[in-house]
Amino acid sequence: MNRPSDPSPAPLNSHELPPPTADGVDIAHPEVGNLHQAENLPNSNVSATKQAFKRLYIILLVIGLSIGVVAAIGVVNLLNRWGLTQPPPPVEETNS
Template identity: 80%
Template sequence: MNRPSDPSPPPLNSHELPPPTADGVDIGNPEVGNPYSRKNVPTSGTSATQEAFKRLYIILIVIGLSIGVVAAIGVVNLLNRWGLTQPPQSVEETNR
């Protein structure tokens, strides 16, 4: 069997930790930076996502208000039809 001249590191067991990093930079591969740093987040994608969510929020608000107006008009019409908006008729009390 031929062995490579540069042996690869032994595989990690489930109880071992990965190799240490310095400030989020992998020591074995310095090109890979901290995945949580702000410099790795594209600003154009963030603003496009925010605009999409803003548009969705406005659409949902308009739909909710429209449903509320239709429901309110329906309730007022039902109250009028059943005569529940009229003042009650006065009843005379008689003493027996």
């Protein structure tokens, strides 16, 4: 097979990104910028987000444990009220 002498680049597949320019900005969409650089987000925003999620996790954990304790106490009270925690009365065997 003969290749054309035109040095045009190969067509892009749908899963490939177009090549960025030297400064990291996409030629086709310069407003998007380079999505692969972590420098776009300041460290203070990242640490603030991590702290917010850590606080949310702790709050949800405390709420879940509190609900579990209240439910366990309620179940124990119901079992005591219905007499299900007492040993059963002895059964007498009769010879018939």
